[in-house]
Structures are given as structure tokens and as C-alpha cells.
Amino acid sequence: MRLSRYFLPVLKETPSEAQIVSHRYMLRAGMIKQASAGIYSWLPLGYKVLRRIEQIVHEEQVRAGHIPMLMPTLQSADLWRESGRYDDYGQEMLRITDRHGRDMLYGPTNEELITDIFRSHVSSYRDLPLTLYHIQWKFRDEIRPRFGVMRGREFLMKDGYNFDLTKEDALHAYNRHLVSYLRTYERMGLQAIPMRADGGPIGGDYTHEFLVLAETGESEVFYDSAITDLKFGDRTIDYDSHAECQAVLEEFTSRYARTDETHDEALFNQIPEPRRRSARGIEVGQIFYFGTKYSDAMGAVVVNEAGERVPVHMGSHGIGVSRLLGAIIEASHDDKGIIWPEGVTPFHCGIVNLKQGDAEADAACDALYAALTALGLEPLYDDTTERAGAKFATMDLIGLPWRITVGPRGLKNGVVELTSRRTGVSEELPPEQAVARLAQIYGLARA
Amino acid sequence: MRLSRYFLPVLKETPSEAQIVSHRYMLRAGMIKQASAGIYSWLPLGYKVLRRIEQIVHEEQVRAGHIPMLMPTLQSADLWRESGRYDDYGQEMLRITDRHGRDMLYGPTNEELITDIFRSHVSSYRDLPLTLYHIQWKFRDEIRPRFGVMRGREFLMKDGYNFDLTKEDALHAYNRHLVSYLRTYERMGLQAIPMRADGGPIGGDYTHEFLVLAETGESEVFYDSAITDLKFGDRTIDYDSHAECQAVLEEFTSRYARTDETHDEALFNQIPEPRRRSARGIEVGQIFYFGTKYSDAMGAVVVNEAGERVPVHMGSHGIGVSRLLGAIIEASHDDKGIIWPEGVTPFHCGIVNLKQGDAEADAACDALYAALTALGLEPLYDDTTERAGAKFATMDLIGLPWRITVGPRGLKNGVVELTSRRTGVSEELPPEQAVARLAQIYGLARA
Incomplete structure (x- = not known):
């Protein structure tokens, strides 16, 4: 591209509304422009990076055997009433009424919609395992959107959903996601550490958040510094092998690494003192096994080998695609500007x-x-x-x-x-x- | 892809809600699933075709020198009040109120937002010509959504906007779009005929719709059959050359071809009788020069060579990306199913x-x-x-x-x-x- 023919509106002054470095640089480098509170237009340079990141996410998901599709941004409220989340979700859900008076919403996530697709089309264990994902715009009506694309209201997310016959298979899907996420972030030049997270109201041990260490991170994190020596690197892996994926999970999660929500001071103190770290981190992804929560509520069952109807085991797994631009800049810049890793440079x-x-x-x-x-x-x-x-x-x-x-x-x-x-x-x-x-x-x- | 690992939920029966062949086949081939009225999930096979089409649109726009970016789906009502269209638009605009009571809307088109971006960043004729485009989901709250993705409510559109110093430059941008659209549709295996269309309330001669002939088309069209012999083919073109682009426009628009909105019986009857055709067509794109309508209303001015502040000349140009899947199937199928042209096959x-x-x-x-x-x-x-x-x-x-x-x-x-x-x-x-x-x-x- 010749700059004389491009649209790169760089700013000389630092915009006053930007509180963190990634937001400042994205505005100054002509990557984004705020359209309204927490909602951004992606100017040509920002759009190029967004597409590069999206492409890496696609490639690594497909490599792991997950199947791309696309669900719409707007959803009917009915499915959310079925799962019981319509009333639970609170004001962060953007509720909409169409011209016929029907209750709609701008999807903040897609467990209900994907479960509906599954139950409409799959009825036999022979069609499992199955992992579907999409990369689509979501909306969360944050009360105080800030930090540019890091905590916007309209944001791009990859969310994937696995459907498995047994808990064991579903945990293999969980592990597959962990491996694919490690590869994904490393290709973007990021070290994202899987940390034991809080399962929220559902509970359970099976959730990890991926955090990028950065001073401006919103989460306080505690970890054994030995974990930062781990690299997935260019090793090859057979995503069908339960043992290989499990080994990676163990390698990357056996060291202490937790967010403040699950932090355990006593366990933390067992780490040799020189390796104890507390820092701040930016969440760039989360994986989650939640069993039969949605399949029970919504009747997503398959017939197993014995002819019995059983609810499928599910998990959901997300990567914050648009937020990653902010995270990468927070992790890679100097006082002159951004320093793009080769993997995502525009x-x-x-x-x-x-x-x-x-x-x-x-x-x-x-x-x-x-x-x-x-x-x-x-x-x-x-x-x-x-x-x-x-x-x-x-x-x-x-x-x-x-x-x-x-x-x-x-x-x-x-x-x-x-x-x-x-x-x-x-x-x-x-x-x-x-x-x-x-x-x-x-x-x-x-x- | 091995079918045993794919998600291809083909249907044996023809779904009763589908009235036209493309809708029937898209459902039966497991390409889409209705999520709610006029809103579809793109199952893996449908998503693959959507991406192929999107990719062709991108390649041809970039080839023409147009710059990709991305605007958000939700917009503030304020900009639409500024242009005067907020009240005009009627019930097809999906109006939304956020948690702070602010008026928002799901963008049906983007003239206001792009004009706002332009006026914020461009102030000199030296930065012209400029054409920006994006491919983004839009929403029109159709009273009776039907025909599957052909007249859905949430739909994917490419919309591009040119900004030029003079009418002559803006008409060159218009011609560039015409050429790039001819190439785009031909790569998809479609013959889309540019037809003189109705400028709507704005008026003016400078708008063409691109129509694919198909029995199930919504528009009645009238044309000289000689036009169907024209092919852009694999000729090369210099998109910077006003003369070359103008020659293509003349070649493809000098024969009679109009929709019923602009049909002129007297002119039509001057065509030799054996070449007179009336048929039905599916609109798959439109180009439009509208002068300074938005730049006047919203103050999008640049300083010209003489140091005067002048409003920019603009046009907008759209391709119905998701609707193209339906149009291609309408134009290419038999009683056994779809026949994909090589350019877009999944x-x-x-x-x-x-x-x-x-x-x-x-x-x-x-x-x-x-x-x-x-x-x-x-x-x-x-x-x-x-x-x-x-x-x-x-x-x-x-x-x-x-x-x-x-x-x-x-x-x-x-x-x-x-x-x-x-x-x-x-x-x-x-x-x-x-x-x-x-x-x-x-x-x-x-x-």
C-alpha cells in the first residue's frame, strides 16, 4: 500500500479521553474512532490487525478440528427464557423490542442458540464429538465502558461450544481448547498464562482464564514465576489424542497461577519465595466445562450406544478477539508507539x-x-x-x-x-x- | 474435510415454510437454520459459501483501490438526527434504547457514520479521492421477512462510500464501482445486469441497480436482449483511468435495461421486437451518486486548491452479500439440488x-x-x-x-x-x- 493512497489519520496530540496506553496509541495511530460510548469504528489500519488476529484464531481452531459457522447478532428472548438466563442476566444484556413487539436481545454469548441448533439436528452419539465455533460481534451494555476496545460495549469474540457423549470426552475437548489457545496466543507474540478461574454460579474446577501480564490489567494475579518459562513452541500435537492433550494441560496448569477470585494464600506460600509473583493481567480468553447445565434445561439429548437418551456434556470457550488488539499493545510498545509482533502486524x-x-x-x-x-x-x-x-x-x-x-x-x-x-x-x-x-x-x- | 467429522445436517423433507427454491435448498442442504423471523444462523456449509463470496467482494474492491475498514452494527441516533433521516426512516429501522436511556439503532446503512468519520479526519483536497468500504451486518425490520436470506432482517452487506472534490471525480468513482461490480458478479458465476434505477426521493440519473435474472425475482425488469451478450471477461483495466472506466459504463449501460420503477414504454418499443424482453430479476447491488446531500447536511467540507471550503461529492455503493447466496442458487440449480459455480463453491x-x-x-x-x-x-x-x-x-x-x-x-x-x-x-x-x-x-x- 502506498501511503498517499491510504487512509491513515494519525493524530499528533494525545486524546484526553484515553486513560491507558493501548487506547491512546490506537487513537493516535488512526486505528479506531469512537462512534458512541464503548462502540468503535475500525479504521483501515485497525481493521487490518483485527483481520490478522481473526485469521490466526480461525486457523488454530480449524487445526484443532473445530468447525466454523456463524450465528446472528440478534436473538429471540424465548430461548433465554428457556434456559432461565433471561431474567438473570441483568442490565448488561441489551434488550430490544421489534416492530411486532417481540422481545429480542443483542447476544452477549451463544450457549442457548447453539444448544437449540444442536438439539434440532443431532440425535445420535454417532454424530459426536462435535465442536462448533464462530467469530461474531457481541454486545454487553457495560455501565462504564472504558479503555477503548479493552472494555467496549460492542466487541468481537470467538466463542466455541463442544458437545460430547461423556464427561471424559468433554474434558478432552476442554484440553484441546487449552492447547489451541496456547498456540493462538503465541502466534500473536503473546504469553497468555492459563490461570485457574472462578466457575461463577455454576462452580466446578473446570475453567481456566488466559491472562496476559500487563501493568494496566484489570485482574490481580498470583503465580509461580516458573510458569513464564513454559512455551508451546512449534511442537506438533495430535488433537485426537486424549493423552497428548492431557499432558499439555498438566504441563501448563500444574504450577500455581490464579486470579484473585480463586487465590489461595496458603497454597501460594508453598512456592519458593523467589518465584512468588503477584502482578496484574488482562483476560484474553476463557475455557469452561459446564456439563449438562444447558442440555438438561433445553433438552439437548442423544441416544447412546445402549439406546438410552442422555443429555450431552458441553463446554464453552471464548477468545476476546477485538480486546486482543489492546492486550497486544499493552504488552508490546514503547514511548514512541506500538511495536507489533510479526504475527499480527498490519x-x-x-x-x-x-x-x-x-x-x-x-x-x-x-x-x-x-x-x-x-x-x-x-x-x-x-x-x-x-x-x-x-x-x-x-x-x-x-x-x-x-x-x-x-x-x-x-x-x-x-x-x-x-x-x-x-x-x-x-x-x-x-x-x-x-x-x-x-x-x-x-x-x-x-x- | 471428512464428512464423518463435519456438521452437515441435510434434511430429507422439504421444509414447509420455504416458498422459493433457494430457501428450500439452503435449508435442506444444512446451510442455514432460522433463529427467529428473518434472522438466520449460518451452519458450516452456508458459512463457507458466505466467506467465499465475501472474499471475492473484498478482492475486487481492493483491486479497484477502495480501502476496507469496519463500522459497528449499532449507531447513535444523534448522527441520524443531524442528517434528518432519523424520523424519515420509519419502522424498518430497529430503534434501541440502552441502559442509560440513550437512543441507538441497528444500522440499516452507514452514510451518516462514514460522513462523520470523514469530517473528523479529512480537511484537504490533497487527501482525495477516497473510497472507504466495509462488509458488516445490517438490520432492517421488514414487516414480512421471507424467502430465507433473500429478504431477511439481519443481513450482510458491503457498502462503500466515495469522497471526491468534484462531481467529475465522483462520477469516476461511480464508474469504478460499476466495473468492480461487473467483475465481482462474474467471478461468482452470475450475470448481473446494471439497470437504470430510481433515485428515490433524491432523484438524479446516477444510480444503477444490478439484477440477476430469475423467475423468482421480486422486480419486474425490461431489457434489450443484446445486453445479455456482454461480458466483462478477463480484460484488464486501469482503475485510475477515467476514460477506461467511462467506456465500460457506456458499453454496459447504453442498451435499454430498466426496472419497472423507471421503465419507459415508448423507449422500450424502439428496441427491435425480437430483442425486447420482460422478465423478473433479483437485485444484488446498487451504485449511487448523490452529490453533496450528506456533506451539506453534516458539514463534510475540504479546502480546495484555491483555499475555499467546499462540500465533498459523495456516493454510496452496495452489494447484498448474504442475499447473493440466494440469488446464485435461484440462478443455478436443478431438481436434485444446488449447482455451485466454481468461484463460490464451499x-x-x-x-x-x-x-x-x-x-x-x-x-x-x-x-x-x-x-x-x-x-x-x-x-x-x-x-x-x-x-x-x-x-x-x-x-x-x-x-x-x-x-x-x-x-x-x-x-x-x-x-x-x-x-x-x-x-x-x-x-x-x-x-x-x-x-x-x-x-x-x-x-x-x-x-
């Missing part, structure tokens, strides 16, 4: 032309642009006539992990400059080597 | 194993599956133990354009059967040749 690199209009510099930039594009990489080429300092400031603010700087002086020596946003380290090298280096970086970083 | 081909459990047949199917997948094609492999007749009926119903049938008898002679869904013609050939044939077909069909 453009793979920036090209800064130090002397737009200079025939040689323009030609070198065009050639770089063409070479990168031919490789499947997407550069953002600042072809404007801004001065160099302003161009660098914009590139730093929007956080592209790599920048190629092209100027007449370097070109005389046959070189351009390749700069890492994270380290600030620059290297002079011939244009074709800069291209090769980027291809290598993204070949490794992109699965 | 799976590139089906593999039917005539003797699941037979070691040789299973191995041949696995090898085909692996070979197709390695090429980037996505087969649906019916690996169930259903009898052959039922497998064929399902493949015909869900409409995959190609089917490979694998059985012990053929394998003895080293062949499988490749069958075209459209023609019904089968050909026996060695498995590797079947794979090569499909690669060739999709290499040509996919841009």
Missing part, C-alpha cells in the same frame, strides 16, 4: 523514501515494493513528501516491526537501511538482501 | 467412496484427498458408510461442481470417475489425471 514492513521525487530514490522504492509484494509480503510505502523525521515518527507510532529506509546517499553505495522497530538496530545492506532478510523473518514467523 | 469437489471399509478403496480416497489438499484444493470426502445412492443424493443436493467416485470395480482398471454436477457427464480416468483436471479447472476459474 503491514510486514514500512518503506521510507527520504527524498520523494528523486528519480533514483523513487525507482529504488518502487523496486523494493514490487519485490516484497511478489513474495507475498505487504509493505506500507511512505511515498509522501513529508520530511524524514515525520515519516519516521509515523512508522514508529503505527509500529511496523521492520522499516527499510531509502535515500540518495545510501543508494550511491548500493545500500538501504533495514531497521528493527523493537531493538532500534539498523543495518545497511543491498536492497535485494533486505528483501531476502524479510522473507526469511516472515517465513519463520508465519506458520 | 468445497472444490466431493469424493464418494463406494465401499467404505474396503482397504483399496479407502487408500485410493485417502490418496486423492491428500493430493487435492496438497494442491490447495479443498475436497469434501464422504467417508461414511451410507449406501452409494444416498451419498450421490447428498452430493447433488449440496451442489459441489465436481465429484470423484471411487469404487473397487474402477480401481481394478486403475480408474476413478470424475462427474460434472452441471452436465451430469462422467469420465473414467486414472486418479492422478482426475486431480490434474481439477487443478486445471480451478486454476482457470480462480483469479
